[in-house]
Amino acid sequence: MPTIGFIGFGEAGSAIARGLIESGLGPITAYDIAYETSDLVQSRAAGLDVALLPDPAHLAAAADVIFSAVVCNEALVAARSLESFLRPGHWLLDINSVSPGVKAEAADLAGRRGANYVDVAVMSNVSSDLARLPLLGAGARADFVPELFPDLNLNYQVVSSQPGDAARIKMYRSLFVKGLEALALEAMMGSYASGLHNRVLESLDVTFAKDTFSELVQRLIGRHAVHGKRRAAELEEVARTLAEIGVEPLMARAGHSRLSWDVERGLQDRFDQDSDPDWLVVLAELESLRQSGTSNDE
Amino acid sequence: MPTIGFIGFGEAGSAIARGLIESGLGPITAYDIAYETSDLVQSRAAGLDVALLPDPAHLAAAADVIFSAVVCNEALVAARSLESFLRPGHWLLDINSVSPGVKAEAADLAGRRGANYVDVAVMSNVSSDLARLPLLGAGARADFVPELFPDLNLNYQVVSSQPGDAARIKMYRSLFVKGLEALALEAMMGSYASGLHNRVLESLDVTFAKDTFSELVQRLIGRHAVHGKRRAAELEEVARTLAEIGVEPLMARAGHSRLSWDVERGLQDRFDQDSDPDWLVVLAELESLRQSGTSNDE
Numbered sequence: 001m002p003t004i005g006f007i008g009f010g011e012a013g014s015a016i017a018r019g020l021i022e023s024g025l026g027p028i029t030a031y032d033i034a035y036e037t038s039d040l041v042q043s044r045a046a047g048l049d050v051a052l053l054p055d056p057a058h059l060a061a062a063a064d065v066i067f068s069a070v071v072c073n074e075a076l077v078a079a080r081s082l083e084s085f086l087r088p089g090h091w092l093l094d095i096n097s098v099s100p101g102v103k104a105e106a107a108d109l110a111g112r113r114g115a116n117y118v119d120v121a122v123m124s125n126v127s128s129d130l131a132r133l134p135l136l137g138a139g140a141r142a143d144f145v146p147e148l149f150p151d152l153n154l155n156y157q158v159v160s161s162q163p164g165d166a167a168r169i170k171m172y173r174s175l176f177v178k179g180l181e182a183l184a185l186e187a188m189m190g191s192y193a194s195g196l197h198n199r200v201l202e203s204l205d206v207t208f209a210k211d212t213f214s215e216l217v218q219r220l221i222g223r224h225a226v227h228g229k230r231r232a233a234e235l236e237e238v239a240r241t242l243a244e245i246g247v248e249p250l251m252a253r254a255g256h257s258r259l260s261w262d263v264e265r266g267l268q269d270r271f272d273q274d275s276d277p278d279w280l281v282v283l284a285e286l287e288s289l290r291q292s293g294t295s296n297d298e
Numbered sequence: 299m300p301t302i303g304f305i306g307f308g309e310a311g312s313a314i315a316r317g318l319i320e321s322g323l324g325p326i327t328a329y330d331i332a333y334e335t336s337d338l339v340q341s342r343a344a345g346l347d348v349a350l351l352p353d354p355a356h357l358a359a360a361a362d363v364i365f366s367a368v369v370c371n372e373a374l375v376a377a378r379s380l381e382s383f384l385r386p387g388h389w390l391l392d393i394n395s396v397s398p399g400v401k402a403e404a405a406d407l408a409g410r411r412g413a414n415y416v417d418v419a420v421m422s423n424v425s426s427d428l429a430r431l432p433l434l435g436a437g438a439r440a441d442f443v444p445e446l447f448p449d450l451n452l453n454y455q456v457v458s459s460q461p462g463d464a465a466r467i468k469m470y471r472s473l474f475v476k477g478l479e480a481l482a483l484e485a486m487m488g489s490y491a492s493g494l495h496n497r498v499l500e501s502l503d504v505t506f507a508k509d510t511f512s513e514l515v516q517r518l519i520g521r522h523a524v525h526g527k528r529r530a531a532e533l534e535e536v537a538r539t540l541a542e543i544g545v546e547p548l549m550a551r552a553g554h555s556r557l558s559w560d561v562e563r564g565l566q567d568r569f570d571q572d573s574d575p576d577w578l579v580v581l582a583e584l585e586s587l588r589q590s591g592t593s594n595d596e
Binding site for chain 1: 370395396397398399400421457460463465466467469470471472473474475476477478479480481482483484485486487488489490491492494495496497498499500501502503505506507510511512514515518519521522529530531532533534535536538539540542543544545546548549550551552553555556557559560577581582584585588591592
């Protein structure tokens, strides 16, 4: 059985460690940058009988499989701190919520040492049981991950051999979920003052019950390709509505800019005004706009 | 039977006029600022046998019920141009998609002349048949609107006696719908380049099928009150993900600012970290933050 360790022993790391230990996969070791200063890290480790090690070198010596579970902006720092101690046979399972570019860079570091790197995206809140978390994996040997935990029946899907692709799905999913949270805050803060918050939501229940989320998104993108300009203009009125009661229209303004971005680049001119096009045709046109924008910027 | 007229004879006005005429509610008159210069306005009017009048004075003399259906930023200009010709017995049905404040101001204008004003919000795309449009109405005599069209079985609901309240519901609904459109554009533009757009949507279908839209919003607001800071931080990673492939992270950045707004004002400190509070308790706290923000700004 491979030995398991953690770099970063905060909420996520300790929750997963607890689940692994309860499944009989101990003993587990951990290195956390705050191992000497954080009472919380120390008490979590003591409670689980996890040995806190004094540096990445000890961690790499003690563990074959290393979960990286640090705070977001330390993901690359953590990988670098391990780099010179990694060897073939090591598995670095990077569960940090970071951008695909950061994961690809961490994968390069590990790859230069002959170690295995898997970009693992946790597609829900981290609970205590690794086997119950929906996981996506990407990397050259991502398909091997279930064999590292033969006794766990992981809820794990390989996305691709390209580290970063699992993170990519998680990030765009996150944009929808947290973006909707932001829209909800802004719209509810706006409507609560006049007691209309429930009526706003009721009117949306009717509309959104008709389709799956995918279908809704596809329909919105098709409509946008024909009516984008008018729809953007309406967000200006929404921004005014919010400003009238002292709510800064952050999402309304950004939405206006987003909807106007392709309008200003002529997207709607490429489509017949009589019917909404298929969303995939719209995405292909947007991709050509993105590419020309990228090359212009360089 | 009251006579019907339109100020503004663009797409929306002419579509509704067509439906009314087909229901036998003619003859109809209209004034449009472009009545002498726009071939489109002239041909629409000619096609429907609608008399184009040369000024608001003639319109007010010819019509008891006047629909205002101009371009958004002209709504108040249109109301002002009619003001001195309005009298008791007139009904101004303001179907423009404008902010509640603009509608309240237009209501004041009409009220000073003793005319009736109804803030009418069209809660879907304007089609040709007034009777099939979902309508909300707000104003002192909003409940009388169905009696203006006794032969039509209107899909019409009174919101309140306060002009602006119908617009308010429409605007916050619109923030969700067009905001989601903006999120969709940004997330799909981001993921299409790596061919992962369908996987992003599939993962959301699963999550969003669990609840009604109201329930989803309520859950997001409850979670935000506990985990807002971490959730905001994740949008920074999303912004980085977009920037890595040259998509300007307009929605991701605005979402980060929106989620951080109450974090910076201590919202999360007011809640126990162990379980998500009821969304209405969160909305009440947000309302107190909004009010203190508004008074500070003044």
